[in-house]
Amino acid sequence: MSRVKIAVIGAGSIAWSSKIIHDLLHTPTLFGSEVVLMDIDQGRLRLVEGFAKRYASELGADIKFIATTDRREAIRDADFVVNTAMFGGHSYYEKMREVSERHGYYRGVNSTEWNMVSDYHTIWGYYQFKLALEVARDVEELAPEAWLLQLANPVFELTTLISRETRVKVIGLCHGHLGYKEIARALGYDPEKVEFEAIGFNHVIWLTKLTYQGRDLYPLIDEWVERRASDYWERWRLTQRDPFDIQLSPAAVDMYKRYGLFPVGDTVRGGTWMYHWDLRTKQRWYGPTGGPDSEVGWMLYLARHEWYTGLLERVASDPRLSVSSFFPPARTDESLIPIISSIANDQPAVYQVNIPNMGSIDGLPDNVAVEVPAEVSGKGVRRTLGLKLPGKILKAVLWPRMMRMEMALTAFLEGGRQILIDWLMLDPRTKSEKQAEEAWEAVLSLPENQEMARHYRG
């Protein structure tokens, strides 16, 4: 059992805070540890602190929680720094989306081929990049031996940026790979008993292996596609309630047919514009909600976010409620806390991680973050070398996605307007240079974007 200091930056995160706390309180190998919850939003901070302390005392779990708005104090001498902070809150990005749409950019200038995810902020993520880099620089200075676990998006861009610009040991994490479980279930297999491998870039990962007791399950996927998919889709179209229920959607199967491997998790949300032109197109490929990134699906997601905030408020403040009754009795499927335990207690295990490639996947540069399985222990991260993807996926999917990542990083690091215009000149929605100019002018003119405008206007 190791006692460590864990700093959580952006601890008010609705997507992450309660899960992290729940998993920690169900991990006796980390008991005795200190967790510093840090956020700039006092209200959220109090809410999460109240929730954590009540839950810990209810379970009798030996984890000490401290709350602060001082990031440097939180990070100082930490063993692990978890970054879940998202600059500006969801409403800020919705404003940029609305302004972009007025200029002909459905779902915003940020949406591009292989990144349609509504809170994966790349080209308009100036402040989010800046915040993530500041956190990493604090780690470099105040806790140079710490591991930085980057959960806030865009994990692909930020893990690459941090690994290039600092000496920090960074791992990007995402739960999207768990989509393999739905594929296994559809084939009639217990997901806990199959073995899988899904590799690529974060949100662009492809199933390179699915086996049960050594038997390749890909032929069963083919059989499912041929014989069962259309019945499945008929029922699914009538019953789809959750916009995230798209792992076996027509879009996923179409991507499989085009590229030769099954897309996993958030990968299905991406693809080219052929799946995303407008709501009707999205509904054809992703079901009645149009998937999580349509105007309908994203509204449902944001409403759920609000609802969950309210639930946490009630649970944290009403002493008559038992916190544990709202949560599962065991740890969730998230790998963050198990990874911390593996490192702190030197217990090697294999996890899905985002790390600089360094030879993990053939045909990709070393200094780009790839998502791969790797062994994590007290000795660090041990990659498997020489993993392979088909040429079609490498050249037609990963390279174009990597090019967008490089453009977003260059825009952030070097500034200037031209790269923003170039970004849109590659976009099939752009009909003229004037349209691209006007769209960016409108985005940069938002009152929240004054600093970002100075960076890009020069």
Ligand code: NAD
């Ligand atoms: P949220 O708005 O609920 O939480 C973000 C928190 O960051 C807020 O409490 C906010 O006050 C805080 N914050 C903002 N600026 C800060 C600063 N300068 N310093 C410290 N804290 C600051 O957002 P959310 O829905 O919980 O999402 C959080 C992040 O997690 C997003 O980037 C989202 O895309 C990402 N996410 C990642 C995954 C994954 O699998 N990796 C899954 C879901 C969400």
